[in-house]
Amino acid sequence: MDERNNTELVKQAYERFRSGDIPGLLALCADDIEWELDRHEDVPFTGKRRGKDQVAEFFSTLDESQHPLSFEPHEYIAQGDKVVALGHAAWSVKCTDRVFESDWAEIFTIRDGKIARFREFADTATGVAAYRTR
Numbered sequence: 001m002d003e004r005n006n007t008e009l010v011k012q013a014y015e016r017f018r019s020g021d022i023p024g025l026l027a028l029c030a031d032d033i034e035w036e037l038d039r040h041e042d043v044p045f046t047g048k049r050r051g052k053d054q055v056a057e058f059f060s061t062l063d064e065s066q067h068p069l070s071f072e073p074h075e076y077i078a079q080g081d082k083v084v085a086l087g088h089a090a091w092s093v094k095c096t097d098r099v100f101e102s103d104w105a106e107i108f109t110i111r112d113g114k115i116a117r118f119r120e121f122a123d124t125a126t127g128v129a130a131y132r133t134r
Contacts, residue, residue, distance in 0.1 A: 003078035006110045010083045013108075013115060014073050022059045026052050030114040037120045042131040065131075066091040069099065073106075083108045089122075093130045100130035 009028060016025040035055045039047040045061040073087035085108070090101035102123035109117035 003080070003083075005113075006081065006083050006108075007076045007078045009110060009113070009115065010076065010085060010108050011073075014085070018071060022056065025059075026056060028115055029055065030111055030116040033115060034117045036118065037122075038124050040124060040128050040131075042128050043124075065095070066093050070101075081110050083110065091127075091130075096130060096133060098130040100126040102126055 013025050013028050035049040037046045044065050045058050049055055049058050069090040069092055071089045073085045075086040077084040085106045088103050092099050104122040107119045108115050
């Protein structure tokens with residue numbers, strides 16, 4: 001796929017996420033997808049996952065843990081098989097009733113027309129603080 005098609009694939013994934021169509025989002029992913037967010041013991045959905053079943057579990061845990069107040073990708077940068085999305089999100093943590101927000105950068109690697117790798121970078125300190133119960 002070319003960079004334009006890769007960017008459109010990532011945009012489709014975001015639309016499916018925002019509409020709650022997780023099976024549709026997973027259909028855009030390679031069977032052996034790698035999914036990674038920095039690991040933090042207080043935040044239950046963080047860490048590394050591999051394969052669609054583990055990524056589905058990520059979305060289930062995310063939904064059980066926090067509620068989206070806003071999630072907006074603002075910019076896409078594509079080169080070769082990579083698409084970087086830059087955006088901003090605000091979340092409400094269900095177990096603490098705290099709100100946090102952060103700018104983020106998410107890197108997608110595309111292989112054979114599917115998302116093969118996802119890596120997120122965000123302000124983890126604000127998220128961890130919102131989850132901390134002690």
